[in-house]
Amino acid sequence: MDIKPILSSLRRSPTGAILVALQIALALAIVVNSLFIIVQRFEKVNRDPGVDVPNIFFVGWVPSSDSYQGEVTMREDLATLRSLPGVKAATVINAVPLSGGGSSTSVFTEPNEKGRRADMNYFEVDEQGLDTFGVTLTEGRNFDATIVTKPPRNSSFSPSGILVTQDVAKELFPKESALGKTIYTGTSQPVTILGIIDHMHGSWPGWDNVGDVALFPVIPDETYARYMVRAQPGQRDAMMKQAEEALNKVDNGRVILKVRSLEYIAANTYADDRAMAVYLSVVIALLLGIAALGIFGLAAFNVSTRTKQIGTRRAVGARRTDILKYFLAENWLITSLGVVLGCVLALLLGYWLSTTFELPRLKLYYLVLGVVGLWIVSLAAAFRPARRASLVSPAIATRTV
């Protein structure tokens, strides 16, 4: 296919082609960046959180009367929960993983905030915390009940030993095992690393260091405490109901507020990400649809205004496929002009998004994907008018009306 005659035609009447090319350029710039954001959101939502999300649920409660006895009440409740046949493990906990709310602290390899530092999200749990999360240790051991402590309210208590994820261990001790090492809190209190957790996410899915998590052998303050329960596979919903009923039967001075599955909580946390992905998907579909309509419109207009010219070309020897290829090639050239301009716009938009909203820089293969996608869309949109052109009879050339 020779493109010189096509370029000559486009040069003579460039307005429509330029407008469609601009439309394609804008579509490409927005589609590529939107796609990039969607994929990022999906990657975020579909990351492996490490914990047994489908089988975990939480019981929220508050002290309600003088008969509430702090740790004793919590121990009673936990014993009740653990006695349910469909419960695998249960613990008291200070925050809900993947919920968007939690606690964090900084630890150092040397006292006085010196040496290597790790900022980590921590959960206060008892000896069943590890099992309730459903995470495994790669090194070391779980803490036992003897070191689980309920510190006085508003004290600067630090546990003697903790469990940390591999992410934290590598940040603090990148060249050696962190197991058994002593680290220091911000107030220079020493803490021993008792075990290394393979992998788990903490409370804030949007945090870059979401995998920097520690488990503290601490019974949390009533202000934050709730129970985390891990049911046997497939029994979560039944256990949620039974747990609430069982706890309500025990009158120990606290009232059950709500029972929620971790799946529900995580879905709520990721709702914005999902909504953004859906919203941007709709934007992409609309932009591609509008671009396709523009291409279709221009191609259809060109065919209808050149019917006699098509007939003449057929009369002097063009085959149907020659006519089809002519209009597809013309459309491809217009689209290519648009995508070249669109690539520049997409990179500029990507740069602006990355600097303004601290997003990652647009990956170039998204641009390639966008270009190929728009080429396909444009060819599909132009195919029908081009095919109509190819069916024009050569006898049209001799008709005067």
Added chain:
Amino acid sequence: MFEMTQVTKAYRTDLLETHALREFSLKVDKGEFVAVTGPSGSGKTTFLNVAGLLETFDSGSYRLDDVDVSKLDDDARSRVRNHKIGFIFQSFNLIPDLNVFDNVDVPLRYRRMQAAERRERINSALDLVGLSSRMKHLPSQLSGGQQQRVAIARARSRVIRHCCSRTNPPATSIR
């Protein structure tokens, strides 16, 4: 050689059937020059469309250079038009977006001819009609007579073995 035998062509609508060619026969030998004349509506245009393979016919036979063209598919008919038939349309049918050179080039491109050979043929054809100096002009920048000469050059640029002129009267004079 051109030979039509008992060719029939009718145009049909829901209400009307119009016989444009009824058992039409014509034989033209190599080197012969034939003019088709007749009153309006006598079927001259239909005959030329059928002869030029622009339209099919209903019955009869049509042999061009000893080939039964009624049996050719659409691509083969295009090839025959490109190789054996030259058209000079009544309104010239030049492509307005292409200059004189590119207009003459149109049928040659469909023949997949090399660029150098095409250029040589186009230059010869434009020389023949005295338009070498206008090859970069657009049709709209030419007079009617010049446009007709471009159409002749386009038909002449090929190895023309049969030339069906579609110049119905009154014909534009060629100087």
